[in-house]
Amino acid sequence: MRAHRYIPWTAALLAVSLLSWPAFSQETDHYTRFRDAKWYARQIQSLRDEVAKIDADLKTLLEARKSGKGVTDAVALDQEPEGVTSEGQMEVLRKRRVVLLRQIDTLEDQGRHNAIVPGDLRKDYGPEEPTTSARKPNREEKDLENALAQEKEHLEHARKEAELATQGSETQGATGILESRAAIPEK
Numbered sequence: 001m002r003a004h005r006y007i008p009w010t011a012a013l014l015a016v017s018l019l020s021w022p023a024f025s026q027e028t029d030h031y032t033r034f035r036d037a038k039w040y041a042r043q044i045q046s047l048r049d050e051v052a053k054i055d056a057d058l059k060t061l062l063e064a065r066k067s068g069k070g071v072t073d074a075v076a077l078d079q080e081p082e083g084v085t086s087e088g089q090m091e092v093l094r095k096r097r098v099v100l101l102r103q104i105d106t107l108e109d110q111g112r113h114n115a116i117v118p119g120d121l122r123k124d125y126g127p128e129e130p131t132t133s134a135r136k137p138n139r140e141e142k143d144l145e146n147a148l149a150q151e152k153e154h155l156e157h158a159r160k161e162a163e164l165a166t167q168g169s170e171t172q173g174a175t176g177i178l179e180s181r182a183a184i185p186e187k
Contacts, residue, residue: 037120040111044121047104054097061090 033039065086111121137145 038125
């Protein structure tokens with residue numbers, strides 16, 4: 001008889017869980033950077049900053065070339081030559097600038113494709129928040145960090161001992177082979 005009392009409650013629970021199941025799956029959507037306007041804006045801003053730096057470098061090179069100050073034909077042999085002359089440096093910077101502008105265009109197109117509003121891409125969201133918190137670790141965390149550091153030291157010590165033991169057994173094996181060859185009489 002008790003089973004008859006639980007059947008309606010079980011059926012009601014089953015019905016509620018089945019009806020709310022699609023709602024749960026919608027709430028558990030995972031994060032994807034392709035739907036995040038902040039991610040796009042930060043990527044584009046870093047590229048724009050680099051383009052601005054290149055523009056400033058180009059302006060400096062052009063001014064130095066016009067005035068003749070700061071320009072030398074000397075080649076620094078200890079550095080990889082980007083552009084041996086000022087004209088070569090300017091060409092390298094121009095090519096890099098074109099590549100960066102293409103990357104910006106690609107990110108903007110990808111954002112539009114992923115339904116990111118163009119105005120959101122132009123907002124300044126500031127630098128990305130650090131993943132670690134700025135709070136001070138408590139005593140337990142410090143103890144765990146110390147214990148982890150000690151275990152790492154023990155692990156490294158054990159790895160070195162195993163390496164030495166392996167080298168020692170190889171040396172003993174080689175010595176044993178040489179001794180056995182010396183014991184075999186030659187014909």
